[in-house]
Amino acid sequence: MAAPVIQIENLNLHYGAFHALKNVNLAIGAREITALIGPSGCGKSTLLRCLNRMNDLVPGCRIEGAVRFEEKDLYARGVDVCGLRKRIGMVFQRPNPFPLSVFENVAFGLRVSGLTDRASVNAVVERSLRGAWLWDYVKDKLGAPALELPLDQQQRLCVARVLAVEPEVILMDEPCSALDPISTAKIEELMLELRAAYTIVIVTHNMQQASRISDRSAFMLMGEMIEAGGTLGLFTKPTDKRTEDYITGRFG
Amino acid sequence: MKPVGERVVEWTLKGLAFSALASLLLIAVFIFMEGAPFMVRLGVKDFLFSSDWRPQEGHYGIFAMIVASVWVTLGAMLVGAPLGIAGAVFLNEFAPESVRRVIKPMIELLAGIPSVVYGFIGVMVVAPLIREHLGGAGLSVLAAALILGVMILPTVISISSDAIGSVPRSYREGALALGATRWQSVHMVVLKAARSGIAASVILGMGRAVGETMAVIMVAGNAVTIPHSPLDSVCTLTAKIALEMGSAVGLHRQALFATGVVLFIGIMVLNGLAMAAMKKRSART
Numbered sequence: 001m002a003a004p005v006i007q008i009e010n011l012n013l014h015y016g017a018f019h020a021l022k023n024v025n026l027a028i029g030a031r032e033i034t035a036l037i038g039p040s041g042c043g044k045s046t047l048l049r050c051l052n053r054m055n056d057l058v059p060g061c062r063i064e065g066a067v068r069f070e071e072k073d074l075y076a077r078g079v080d081v082c083g084l085r086k087r088i089g090m091v092f093q094r095p096n097p098f099p100l101s102v103f104e105n106v107a108f109g110l111r112v113s114g115l116t117d118r119a120s121v122n123a124v125v126e127r128s129l130r131g132a133w134l135w136d137y138v139k140d141k142l143g144a145p146a147l148e149l150p151l152d153q154q155q156r157l158c159v160a161r162v163l164a165v166e167p168e169v170i171l172m173d174e175p176c177s178a179l180d181p182i183s184t185a186k187i188e189e190l191m192l193e194l195r196a197a198y199t200i201v202i203v204t205h206n207m208q209q210a211s212r213i214s215d216r217s218a219f220m221l222m223g224e225m226i227e228a229g230g231t232l233g234l235f236t237k238p239t240d241k242r243t244e245d246y247i248t249g250r251f252g
Numbered sequence: 253m254k255p256v257g258e259r260v261v262e263w264t265l266k267g268l269a270f271s272a273l274a275s276l277l278l279i280a281v282f283i284f285m286e287g288a289p290f291m292v293r294l295g296v297k298d299f300l301f302s303s304d305w306r307p308q309e310g311h312y313g314i315f316a317m318i319v320a321s322v323w324v325t326l327g328a329m330l331v332g333a334p335l336g337i338a339g340a341v342f343l344n345e346f347a348p349e350s351v352r353r354v355i356k357p358m359i360e361l362l363a364g365i366p367s368v369v370y371g372f373i374g375v376m377v378v379a380p381l382i383r384e385h386l387g388g389a390g391l392s393v394l395a396a397a398l399i400l401g402v403m404i405l406p407t408v409i410s411i412s413s414d415a416i417g418s419v420p421r422s423y424r425e426g427a428l429a430l431g432a433t434r435w436q437s438v439h440m441v442v443l444k445a446a447r448s449g450i451a452a453s454v455i456l457g458m459g460r461a462v463g464e465t466m467a468v469i470m471v472a473g474n475a476v477t478i479p480h481s482p483l484d485s486v487c488t489l490t491a492k493i494a495l496e497m498g499s500a501v502g503l504h505r506q507a508l509f510a511t512g513v514v515l516f517i518g519i520m521v522l523n524g525l526a527m528a529a530m531k532k533r534s535a536r537t
Binding site: 084 | 423425427428429430433436441444
């Protein structure tokens, strides 16, 4: 595995009385795709949302342990959460472009950072749209409402929106679950391309997807990290009986 | 064939539902029948654009009252719209649940206070304050605008709050995940997504302000003049109708009905705009 860029150490998370993550440990390698797999409700999305502190928004959520990003604990006192989310971007399960134009969606992160210079905003928007393989489709309708794009283009717009902020890590929470197989294939291809420059963590329900695109996989069950390792090894020679049962489709 | 009991219930409910529509039509027809012929006879131009209102001598110009209604309403919007929208944003986006639980019912309570009580507070508190600190008679455009501004708060807050509350969570999450602060996510995304609902709340609030009568009679001073400053006394369209209808006969009475026609049309236009704004919102989401 590549040098780890994120290290999750003894992470425990409670939603009120519910113990959602139990002593989770995981290392995420730089410029690799790490897939979090497991049945619904196993805590994989919750774990993903710990990495950019989106769980901060959930009332009654308590977190213990550490998530180290480039050695520094994200949950330490005085961490700049907004700055952190610019370095660790996120693509959501359902495409969620803002009710703004295509252009303004991509420029959003720049506006947030206070960048106003017209020429540089234009340049970043074009570069990001090209990076998400969307430029050729939307270059003539940058002013059109983003919500009028087809669903798979909306999802790639959400990727472009993240790219514009120039993050180091991109978190993807079941990014293809709202898309048809052809659109899914496009997003997967895009992810493989993005891997050259970004660290990607993806939550997926889809075993084939995990095996097609990920370098490493981590299997979770009921809030526990059961097994993590190279995807090929995990899928062909799982060391834990529960992993084997899940992968071979005996439950989940 | 439905059983008889079923049909009786159905027709009763239908009748009740249509009675609301019927009363609206009846009111409209009645006001227009009483007021429209008068307007035609006097000439729409003389009626709408003359400020000479002396019913005893046969002068019926309502321009000063139209101007008064417009100024008082705009003043009320200046007070009520920012306060109401800010209140709705605070309640939905920033207030902790415990605060929201206390404030929301209080705002609804505000809507239940009779307008005569607002007028009373205007006369006893607001008007004297204006007289002492800013001059003039105290009973003025400014006093009416302040009182009406508070009176429309429940309308503006509850409708904008619904609009803000119906903005999908995913928009907020998307903005925050891009590193936006709470306030950036609100003003760059949430308010944009909710803007038609917010516009509707302001327009409906405006409709309330135009139509309010009792509080305005008590605090606006009721002088039929075109105001030159916010400290001047004015008489709005609604106030004039309420003050004189009791004693008016003949032409004078018809003139007041014609004034009602002008108000009616104004309010219909505002409500139409509000509905169009709301419809736009539901069409988009």
